[in-house]
Amino acid sequence: MSAPSKQWRNPLRDPRDKRLPRIAGPSALVIFGVTGDLSRKKLMPAIYDLANRGLLPPGFGLVGFARRDWADQDFMQVVHDAVKEHARTPFREAVWNQLAEGIRFVQGTFDDDASFDNLKACLEKLDADRGTGGNHAFYLSIPPGAFPTVVNQLKRAGLAQNTDHPDQWRRVVIEKPFGHDLKSAQELNHTVNEVFPEESVFRIDHYLGKETVQNILALRFANQLYEPIWNANYVDHVQITMAEDIGLGGRAGYYDGIGATRDVIQNHLLQLLALIAMEEPVSFKPSDLRAEKVKILSATRPLEPFEQTTARGQYTGGWQGGQKVPGLHEEGGFSPESKTETFGAITCEINTRRWAGVPFYLRTGKRLGRRVTEVAVVFKRAPHLPFDHTATEELGQNALVVRVQPDEGVTIRFGSKVPGNTMEVRDVTMDFGYGHSFTESSPEAYERLLLDVLLGEPSLFPKNDEVELSWEILDPILEFWAKKDLPELEKYKAGTWGPPSADAMTNRTGRHWRRP
Numbered sequence: 001m002s003a004p005s006k007q008w009r010n011p012l013r014d015p016r017d018k019r020l021p022r023i024a025g026p027s028a029l030v031i032f033g034v035t036g037d038l039s040r041k042k043l044m045p046a047i048y049d050l051a052n053r054g055l056l057p058p059g060f061g062l063v064g065f066a067r068r069d070w071a072d073q074d075f076m077q078v079v080h081d082a083v084k085e086h087a088r089t090p091f092r093e094a095v096w097n098q099l100a101e102g103i104r105f106v107q108g109t110f111d112d113d114a115s116f117d118n119l120k121a122c123l124e125k126l127d128a129d130r131g132t133g134g135n136h137a138f139y140l141s142i143p144p145g146a147f148p149t150v151v152n153q154l155k156r157a158g159l160a161q162n163t164d165h166p167d168q169w170r171r172v173v174i175e176k177p178f179g180h181d182l183k184s185a186q187e188l189n190h191t192v193n194e195v196f197p198e199e200s201v202f203r204i205d206h207y208l209g210k211e212t213v214q215n216i217l218a219l220r221f222a223n224q225l226y227e228p229i230w231n232a233n234y235v236d237h238v239q240i241t242m243a244e245d246i247g248l249g250g251r252a253g254y255y256d257g258i259g260a261t262r263d264v265i266q267n268h269l270l271q272l273l274a275l276i277a278m279e280e281p282v283s284f285k286p287s288d289l290r291a292e293k294v295k296i297l298s299a300t301r302p303l304e305p306f307e308q309t310t311a312r313g314q315y316t317g318g319w320q321g322g323q324k325v326p327g328l329h330e331e332g333g334f335s336p337e338s339k340t341e342t343f344g345a346i347t348c349e350i351n352t353r354r355w356a357g358v359p360f361y362l363r364t365g366k367r368l369g370r371r372v373t374e375v376a377v378v379f380k381r382a383p384h385l386p387f388d389h390t391a392t393e394e395l396g397q398n399a400l401v402v403r404v405q406p407d408e409g410v411t412i413r414f415g416s417k418v419p420g421n422t423m424e425v426r427d428v429t430m431d432f433g434y435g436h437s438f439t440e441s442s443p444e445a446y447e448r449l450l451l452d453v454l455l456g457e458p459s460l461f462p463k464n465d466e467v468e469l470s471w472e473i474l475d476p477i478l479e480f481w482a483k484k485d486l487p488e489l490e491k492y493k494a495g496t497w498g499p500p501s502a503d504a505m506t507n508r509t510g511r512h513w514r515r516p
Contacts, residue, residue, distance in 0.1 A: 018352070023054070024454035026133035027429040028061035028102070028126050030119065031142035031175060032110075032150055034075070035066050042206075043139065044079045045086040046446040052089040053098045053443075057133035061102040063122060075105035088444055110142075110149045116157040123159070134168035137202075137453050141175050142203055144188060151195040160195045173202045173453055176267050177258060178462075181478065184208035184473035189464040190476070194222040202453050207268040207373075208460040209445030209452075210425055211434065212408045212481040216275045217284075219402070219410065222358060226400070227280075229379070231354045236397060238276060238360045240254045240269050243368035245320060247331055247494070248342070256334055261312070261344035263476065264364040265369055269299065270470045271376055271462065272404075273360055277350055286459040290466065296350060297469035305348040305478040308508060313499035320495040324365065327494065339489055340482070342366040344496045345505060346477055348427045361506060363513070367494040372516040373404035399514075409433035 029047070031039055050056045064075045080100075084091060106122050108115020126132050134295060135160065151172065154160045161170055172192065179185030192201055207213055219224060229235070242264055248255050248434045255263070271293075277300075280294040288362045316327035328334055328342060343365030350360065379398040401411040418424040452460055462470075490499035497513065506512050 006063035008451065011461055022455055024056055024451060025135065026059035026131050027135040027137065027454050028063060028123060029139060030063040030065060030131040031139045031141060032065050034064035035068060036141055036501055038141050040082045041086050042446045044082040046450050048087050048099060049089045049447050050451055052092060052095050058098065061104065061126040061130050061132045064105045065108060065119060066338050069107060070105050072105050076100055076103045079103060094447045106367055110146050110153065116153045120157045120159055134165055135172060139173040144177060147188060148191045151192055155195045166475035169456060170192040171202060171453060173199045173204055173286045175204050175446050176263060178203060178467045179471065180262060182468060182475050198266050202461045203467065204269050205271055205462055206445040206449065208271060209449040210404055212402060212404045216402060221280050232356055232358045234379055235509055236359050236378050236380040237358060240362045241274050241516060242268060242364040243371060244366050245368060245371045247325065247367050256338055256340050259340040259344065260342055260364050264472050265344060265346060265362050266474050269362045269364060276375055277355055289459055292419065294465055297466060299351045300348050300473050301351060302473055302477050307476055309505055310344040310477055311499055311505050312481060313343040313492045315342050315494050316491045318494035320367065325494045341489060343492060345502045347505065349379050363500055363502065369495060369497050374516055375402040376514050396427050407433060448502045473501045
C-alpha cells in the first residue's frame with residue numbers, strides 16, 4: 001500500500017480552473033528596511049489588500065526588522081496608519097484584526113548576531129502560534145551594500161534554508177538597483193546565490209507586476225491580428241517612454257551617482273523591450289517565458305556612434321502644471337559638479353531576422369511634460385498612396401500604443417477619410433481602456449508580486465542572466481558618458497520633453513519622438 005500524500009489536495013479542484021484565485025499557503029514575510037517609504041506606501045498596504053481580497057491564509061505572519069526601539073504594538077500602529085492612508089481596498093476591522101494577530105517586530109542591526117538569533121526565535125514562535133509552517137520570505141528593502149551582510153546573517157542563523165524539513169521554503173526578495181554595472185551585478189548575484197539558490201531569489205521589478213505590461217503578452221499572442229505585421233517588414237521603429245513630472249525632492253542622496261539610465265532603463269525599459277520583441281514562447285511556464293526574453297536581450301546591442309544615438313541632461317527650473325518648480329541644483333543635496341543625468345535616452349538594435357534594421361528608442365526622465373509610461377510601435381508608411389499629396393498631408397504613420405500608466409489601455413492610430421465632398425485623409429484613433437472595458441479594477445503591482453513570491457511563481461521576476469544581459473547592453477553607453485573629454489551635460493527646462501540632443505538623435509534618421 002502506497003504512503004499517503006503529505007499535502008492534502010481538494011479532489012474537486014482542477015488545476016486548470018482559473019475561476020478561483022490562488023491563495024497563498026501558511027507563511028511569514030520579514031521586511032528589512034521596514035521604516036522606509038517603500039514599505040509604508042507600497043508593501044504594507046499591498047499586504048492588507050491581499051488579506052482583504054481573501055488571498056492570504058489565516059496562518060500569515062508579518063515581521064518588521066529595524067533599529068527602532070519599538071514593541072510589537074508600536075510596529076502594529078505603523079502598519080495600521082500606512083494601511084489606512086494608502087490601501088486601495090476599504091478598511092475592514094475584521095480583516096485588520098486577523099492580520100494584526102500575526103504582526104511582530106524585531107529590533108536590531110544588520111551586523112548584530114543576537115538580532116538575527118532573536119529573529120529566528122520570533123519566526124519559530126510564529127510557526128507555533130500562527131501555523132506559518134516554517135515558510136519564510138525575506139524582503140530586502142535596503143541599500144545593495146547591505147545585501148551581503150544580511151544574507152550571510154540569515155545563513156548563519158539557519159534562516160536561509162531548512163535542511164531538516166525540505167518541504168518548507170525560504171525565499172529572498174531583492175529591490176532594484178541590481179548593481180550599478182555588469183561587474184557589480186555579477187558580484188551581487190554571486191553573493192546572494194551562495195546563500196539562496198536562484199529559484200529562491202525574487203528580484204522585484206514592479207513594472208512587470210502591472211496589468212498593462214502583462215497585457216502585452218495577451219495582445220501579441222492571443223490575437224492573430226498583429227503577428228503578421230510585427231516585424232521589420234512593417235515596423236519602422238519602436239519608442240519606449242517612461243516620463244515623470246516630479247523632481248528628485250529628497251532622493252538626491254540616493255540618485256546622485258546612479259542617474260535615470262541606471263535607475264529605469266536597465267530594468268523597467270529593457271524588460272518592456274524584451275516583452276515587445278520576444279518570440280512566442282512554447283508555453284507560459286516561467287522557464288519558457290524567460291528563455292525567450294533572454295534570447296532577445298542576448299541579441300540586443302546599443303546602436304553607435306553614441307554621440308549621435310544617445311542623449312542625457314539635467315533639468316533646470318521652469319513651469320509645470322501651472323506651478324513654478326525649482327531646478328535640480330536648487331533642490332539641494334546634489335553636487336554642482338555632478339554628471340548624473342536626470343534624463344537619459346538610448347537607441348538599441350536587435351540582431352534577429354524579425355527586427356533587423358528597426359531602431360528601438362528608450363527614454364526616461366524627471367520633470368518632463370507629464371507622468372506617462374507607454375510603448376509605441378510605429379509602422380512604416382504605405383509604399384504607394386493613390387491619393388493627391390494634398391489629400392494625405394495630415395496623415396502620419398500608423399501606430400499601436402500600449403499605455404502602461406496612467407489611463408491604462410491600448411490605442412491604435414490609423415488614417416480615415418474626413419467627411420465631405422473631397423478626399424481628405426487624416427489620423428484617427430481607436431481606444432481600449434481598462435476602466436471602460438472591465439468592471440474589476442487592476443490589482444496594484446506590489447499586490448501581484450508579493451502574492452507571486454508567497455506562491456513561488458517566478459514568471460514576473462527577472463533572473464540573474466536577464467540582469468547581467470541588461471548591464472551588457474548599457475555598460476558601453478555608461479562608459480562613453482563617463483569620459484572626461486565629453487561636453488557638459490545639457491540642460492532642459494522643467495515641463496519640457498528633454499534636452500535638444502534627444503530630438504536630434506531621432507531627427508537624424510527622419511523620425512521624431514511622440515508627444516504622449
